[in-house]
Amino acid sequence: MNKLLIALLSLFLLNACVNSGEQSWVYMNSGVIQCESAGRTSGESAYRLTQHNISVNETLCAQLSDMTMVARCGASTTSIHLHRIAEVDLQKAQSVGFLDVQGLKKEDDLGYQIHTCRVR
Numbered sequence: 505m506n507k508l509l510i511a512l513l514s515l516f517l518l519n520a521c522v523n524s525g526e527q528s529w530v531y532m533n534s535g536v537i538q539c540e541s542a543g544r545t546s547g548e549s550a551y552r553l554t555q556h557n558i559s560v561n562e563t564l565c566a567q568l569s570d571m572t573m574v575a576r577c578g579a580s581t582t583s584i585h586l587h588r589i590a591e592v593d594l595q596k597a598q599s600v601g602f603l604d605v606q607g608l609k610k611e612d613d614l615g616y617q618i619h620t621c622r623v624r
Contacts, residue, residue, distance in 0.1 A: 525590055531585060531587070565622070566585075567616060570613065586616070
């Protein structure tokens with residue numbers, strides 16, 4: 505009984521250490537195509553990470569702020585989905601197409617502006 509209790513306590517403490525680690529934000533274009541496609545929802549974007557065993561701790565929707573797009577049917581938009589994940593999963597997320605949000609930052613600008621996620 506004591507061995508089982510020690511094993512469960514160790515597992516709990518190990519899990520707490522993993523979950524309390526550093527966090528990173530990653531993003532991916534939402535896939536919106538003007539006049540043609542509403543793109544992915546934030547939930548679909550998060551699911552792409554969870555399919556690769558990457559836990560998503562928070563999800564936000566945003567627009568890139570340092571970029572303009574032509575207003576034309578068939579063109580993409582600046583809409584992105586942001587996901588907060590464990591820093592240890594950053595390389596894995598990048599290997600499936602997500603980018604580190606740190607690459608968007610400028611001196612006094614995050615590189616994006618948060619907005620309410622659309623609901624289908």
